Amino acid sequence: MPIRRVHMPRICPPPLHRFLVTAVTVVAVLLAGTGAAQAEPTPAELEQQIDEMWNQLEPTIEQYNQVHTQLKDNQAKAEKLQQQLQPLQDQVDAAMGKISEIAVRQYKIGRVTTMQVLLSGSTPTDTLDQLTVVNAIARNERAQIQDVAATRDRLAADKQALDALIAQQTTQDKELAAKKTQIEGKITDLQKLRQQAYGSSGATGTLKPVACPVDYLGGDGGTAAKKACELIGKPYIWGATGPKGYDCSGLTMAAWAAAGVSLRHYTKWQWEDAKSVAKADLRPGDLVFFYSDLHHVGLYVGGGWMVHAPTTGDYVRMAKLEGRPITGYRRPS
Incomplete structure (x- = not known):
């Protein structure tokens, strides 16, 4: 029986340029997946970053110092005003108490009837004299307390304005302190990287046993x-x-x-x-x-x-x- 030949299809290798394109694509995918290696920053680059951070920090520190000092000064002024206000308020309260007593007495005297005057042996003139004296005392008390009350009100208004300023400065003080702490934290992190970049010590002998400057600031x-x-x-x-x-x-x-x-x-x-x-x-x-x-x-x-x-x-x-x-x-x- 004759042998039949079976023709198998020829398998040809892909063209070289197609292989290179495929290889490059694979490498690109691998790099994209793992991330290309990046060079560690040099001490000079880190110092430049610290410089930039310091230039942000220094104005913040100065602003904080200014606001914090003003806040402390105003708090001291408010405390002093409060110390001045308290005795004035005590005087007003005491005087108002006296005036209240006088008003009660005046009310009682004013309600004295003619029959009571006759029975007591007092004359209408005596009653009128009593009313006049009570009114005079009341007017005198009111005149004295008006000056004290005016001083109290003026100081109270000053303290109210000062309290509003203190509230505003307290908010600024907290915001600046938080900003200062945040920037200082970033500088500290950069300092650690800088020390690592210089090596374990940065030593060059007995004259320079450690990295110098030890802490870098802008x-x-x-x-x-x-x-x-x-x-x-x-x-x-x-x-x-x-x-x-x-x-x-x-x-x-x-x-x-x-x-x-x-x-x-x-x-x-x-x-x-x-x-x-x-x-x-x-x-x-x-x-x-x-x-x-x-x-x-x-x-x-x-x-x-x-x-x-x-x-x-x-x-x-x-x-x-x-x-x-x-x-x-x-x-x-």
Whole structure:
């Protein structure tokens, strides 16, 4: 029996260009599903973001400080007005009580009948005299109380207006405080990312044992702190303001000059030219003064650290504030 040949259809591979298109499509789908890897932000990029956040925060802080101070002042004024109002109100209440008594007496005397007058031996003249005296006393009491009541009403009106202002400022105070807290929280998150971006410590040796500045902030203080950190390693040179070397006040002078703020080259002058800040309010860029005669100064860079030019033979370096004879803290502006 003859063998029949069965012709099988030829299976051809797809054209190369079609394969490439398919492969690219698959890769695109995979990337879309998993998300393309993004580069971690650099310290400089994070610092730029912190700068932007700080520029929002600083005006908010100043507005909050203004409203909060005004609120406290007005609350104190309202309390003082209340203290003035209370004795006036007591006087009015006492006088009104007297007038009420007089009115009762006048009413009783006014109802005395002729028969009662005759039986009591009193004459109509006596009764008239009594009525005249009672009326005179009542008029005198009313005249005296009118002045007191007028003063009370004036102070009460002032307090009412002040209370309305206090209510308005209380609302503003809460709104600004909430906004301030929100922005500060974002800056704190950025600070953590910044420390991670610098590495575990950012150390470069004994002169810079940790990342500098430890806490970065925008604004003039942040600029001064960055400049001081850049000068780490420069030799201490007595009377020098750079660029080859610095003494302690020369360093702070140069750091703040980078922010466009002029300081004089003497620790006591720098103390006079800056405003006092509390330890709890310290932020990078603030000046830290030591010893009772203010003969040494450093620049705070956050985290309890400062940058300073210590002494002859040493170099500009970072140092912890803890355990040092600090006299006070000041903020140039």
